[in-house]
Amino acid sequence: MNEKHYDVVVIGGGPAGLAAALSASEQGAARVLVIERDRELGGILQQCIHNGFGLHRFDTELTGPGYAERYIKMVKATPSIDVLLDTMVVDLMPDKTVLAINSVEGLQKITCPAIVLAMGCRERTRGAIRIPGTRPAGVLTAGAAQRMVNMEGYIPGKKVVILGSGDIGLIMARRMTLEGAKVLAVFEIMPHSSGLTRNVVQCLEDFNIPLHLSHTVTAIHGRERITGLTYAAVDENLRPLPGTEKYLACDCLLLSVGLIPENELSREIGLNMDALTGGPVVNQERETSLPGFFAAGNVVHVHDLVDFVSEEGDIAGRFAAHLAQGQTNVGAQEFSVTPGHGVRTVVPQKIKIDVKDPGTAKLYLRVAEPQRKITLSVSSGGMTLLEKRFPVAKPGEMIVLELDASQLEKVVGDVIVEIKR
Amino acid sequence: MPMRKKADVVIIGGGIVGTAVARELARFKLDITLVEQHPDLSMGTTKANSAILHAGFDAAVGTLKAKLNVRGNELYRAWQEELGLDIKLIGSLVVATDEEGLLVLEQLHERGRQNGVPGLVLLSREAVLEREPHLTPATLGALFAPTGGIMDPFGVTLAFAENAVRNGVEVLTECKVEQVEVSDDEVVGVHTSQGFIEARYIINAAGVHADDISRSANDHSFAIHPRKGEYMLLDKSVGNFVRSVIFPTPSKVSKGIVIAPTVHHNTFVGPNALAIDDKEDLSTTAEGLAAIVAGAKSLVPGVPLNAAITQFAGLRAVADGDDFVIRPATGVRGLIHAAGIQSPGLTAAPAIAEMVVDILRSEGLSLHAKIDFCPENPARALFRDQEAPEKQKLIAENPLYGRVICRCEMVTEGDILDAIHRPCGARTLDGVKRRTRAGMGRCQGGFCGPRVTSILSRELKIPIPAVRKDTAGSFLFFDKIRGTHEVKDHE
Amino acid sequence: MEQEKRAVRCIVCPLSCLGEVTIEKGEITIIKNMTCRRGELYAREEVVAPRRMLTTTVRIIGGELPLLPVVSEGVLPKDKVLACARHLADIVVHAPIKEGDVVCRDILGLGVNIVASRSMAGADIE
Secondary structure (H helix, E strand, O other): OEEEEOOEEEEOOOHHHHHHHHHHHHOOOOOEEEEOOOOOOOHHHHHOOOEEEOOOOOOOOEEHHHHHHHHHHHHHOOOOEEEEOOOEEEEEOOOOOEEEEEOOOEEEEEEOOEEEEOOOEEEOOHHHHOOOEOOOEOEEEHHHHHHHHHHHOEEOOOEEEEEOOOHHHHHHHHHHHHOOOEEEEEEEOOOOOOOOHHHHHHHHHHHOOOEEEOEEEEEEEOOOEOOEEEEEEEOOOOOEOOOOOEEEEOOEEEEOOOEEEOOHHHHHOOOOEOOOOOOEOOEOOOEOOOOOEEEOHHHOOOOOOHHHHHHHHHHHHHHHHHHHOOOOOOOOEEEEEEEOOOEEEEEOOEEEEOOOOOOOEEEEEEEOOOEEEEEEEEEEOOEEEEEEEEEEEOOOOOEEEEEOHHHHHOOOOOEEEEEOO | OOOOOEEEEEEEOOOHHHHHHHHHHOOEOOOEEEEOOOOOOOOOHHHOOOOEEOOOOOOOOOOHHHHHHHHHHHHHHHHHHHHOOOEEOOOEEEEEOOHHHHHHHHHHHHHHHHHOOOOOEEEEHHHHHHHOOOOOOOOOEEEEEOOOEEEOHHHHHHHHHHHHHHOOOEEEOOOOEEEEEEEOOEEEEEEEOOEEEEEEEEEEOOHHHHHHHHHHOOOOOOOEEEEEEEEEEEOHHHOOOOOOEEEEOOOOOOOOOEEEEOOOOOEEEEOOOEEOOOOOOOOEOHHHHHHHHHHHHHHOOOOOHHHEEEEEEEEEEEEOOOOOEEEEOOOOEOEEEEEOOOOOHHHHHHHHHHHHHHHHHHOOOOOOEOOOOOOOOOOOOOHHHOOHHHHHHHHHHOHHHHOEEEOOOOEEHHHHHHHHHOOOOOOOHHHHHHHHOOOOOOOOOOOHHHHHHHHHHHHHOOOHHHOEOOOOOOEOOEEOOOOOOOOOOOO | OOEEEEEEEOOOOOOOOEEEEEEEOOEEEEEEOOOOHHHHHHHHHHHHOOEEOOEEEEEEEOEOOOEEEEEEOOOEEHHHHHHHHHHHOOOEEEOOEOOOOEEEOOHHHOOOOEEEOOOEOEOOOO
């Protein structure tokens, strides 16, 4: 079997992986490898042909492929970064041995002192949310449809219904309309859309596509291809209300019902996982519970802005490189970071602090419910470290709080991030 | 491939029974054609069932079900070796949770003994809970059958079919029988969607449509009453939540809601039982799913239902009288029924084939054994089941084994090509799925679906919009709409 | 006096103010409920001449992929976006393409070019 050795191996060549590889290289890692299962780098960005990417990072709004291209150019221009395309990681071991496979070299073994997990996420399926009915063609996840429409050149239907008003669902509503299909409705089980307001306006309102909040699909009909569906209103517990069922004829149902970090490899090596994010527990260096394994991007927690994904990749790559070069911080003490009242998830879930050089740390969080006029507070051992006011806070828009050295110095116990009551 | 216009025997139905019969008949010097209405085999009841190898204690003594269950179970031992079938003898447990249930266990034990089921034993509460720690604490005891197990119904059906084809049987898909042609009370052939096939002997293994076939030959001696069963499949990560097939004590209508592992290390729960009229109704329902969830929980309270990856429904072909209908037709010579094959149909299939061959012989068909009959199929291991050195060898011979298409189930492009090009190969997305498991994992085809679709398009030399999911009209995608054609509301 | 009131959801910042614009005799007379100036400007634009970016794909021959993602080089009138998309549906380009290459000049006479969102090499180039 082919055996190779690198300083840092990055699993996944999407925005998180590309940023991590570049950062690792900048930080002195002599040999970095990116392993990507698709035929080209860029990950999910290649199918996200809409714009809105990079406003924070590049001060301009790029399309997904445009954002990817910038990173791909940088990676290609960096001689210390090798790329394996069309290559799947089939096995990962706690000693950091990576088993990968492609059609050129077959099975190959790669060893290294530091790994960055950047595998992204997958979509929640119909089976997982248990929509009853038949199982005809024409029912697929919005992301799978996006790939077919934007990269392969085929459409999944011409009279489309979308379940889920998260950004993917909204974007596909517009995309299908621009492709000449008729989007009949978007159903959203919650009383509010989880997508960006901008997308609700520019994807639905612009095209007069009705958005039915507090509704869901209760049955799929059609023997060979979908011919229609039954939908109903839901109560405050999100259960269908009997008597509100209506039928809607359609030939395609797109599901945008959630993203799940793709952590099969992480689970294989026994990383501590956060049940709320669906990703591994990480500290502010993006190191997981197993030393030498770092993680960044959607595999840690699902992001809405690729700019933050790149930021995470930067962090993971930097510290992976440090570790690979033997620079570890033994003088650091580790504390937990926990979501408190009103906060659903926080990353990182751990902070390690060296009182001699605390550095800075950014906390990326999501509130549990839409809020107006709140104060988010970060405290430790009963002492408030940071407070910040937000006129608006939504679960669908990740919030970043930055702790500087003077604040981190004051951490004496577990850190809690919560909405001040 | 030009279609035979004349055969000695036409077998109607490409499920586990039809293909088992084809395999057995292939031993003889006969021209045999199997016709299947759908684009793939095992698309009827064989596609959606509990995949259980039954021990045989459940069927009433003296019925065909009982006799053929036990015989079939036995025959699988030999067939498994020969054909490389995926069968696991993990044992079955019928679990009693009250005093009445315990009495039923004794009845089943006795019935099993009379049916000739080997190794049956009644287990105490402690013994059961030691075997199956996740069972409800209300467990009082269980009947354990070591010859019970699980199988892969698609794999088994395809193995039968491939062996049949290897031995000269012609298998035609998308070939629907419209009418059995009868003359002077004798069968002369079948009118199919691909033309007329002359034949003196016809095997009716048409599943839920067996009574339609029978009626078209003027035999109204039985009717099929479809009974739907819904199932839920749980992700592999749930692991082996249960070790054996777990049955509750049975009711009059069904064996009850089962929880069992699958040969692929998933766990499934189901089925319920609902009599329906529409032979095409394969819908799952909220009520049905709730019922099987409740049933499962009553046996295994901790079953992690949030690990559900898919739900599906199947139709049992129940004949009047509830037993198998395996006999010559009434009033028509040459037509042999192998109908009403509900549970334990999968298990009985080899024995049903054996019985059908006997009936054909007594109905006058000359059966001369082929000297060159090949009982084995060539070993065909999927990439993921190989060891590393074999994997490297496979890739060296065919680099496409190095391209993983389905991440969740580790299926390579080489596997998919094999699934498409071998005898009775896949021609649909679900056909590839059934042969390789691509699309059966936790992402349910989200990642691999578009890729498998492309591969099918390329290999079958058909445009992507011609690729189907499963049935004849289940097209997956459309060409993009031309520039000036916007879809209007009322189109 | 003809008075029309129109709701406008602002997308400039996360506040997403729901503003109300009053139009009399084809002129905007009142803008209410916008918290800031940027919102007012946005509301005005949305009512008078709403404009949008367009992103879609065109067919590409000889490329690594069959489709090339494209983006408008500026905003287009909102009510022309769909027509532009349908116009681009018939356009075919040839590989190789560089990011920024013009794929459709002055689309539908609106003074905006449509350009490639990414580079795409020819299929035979590794």
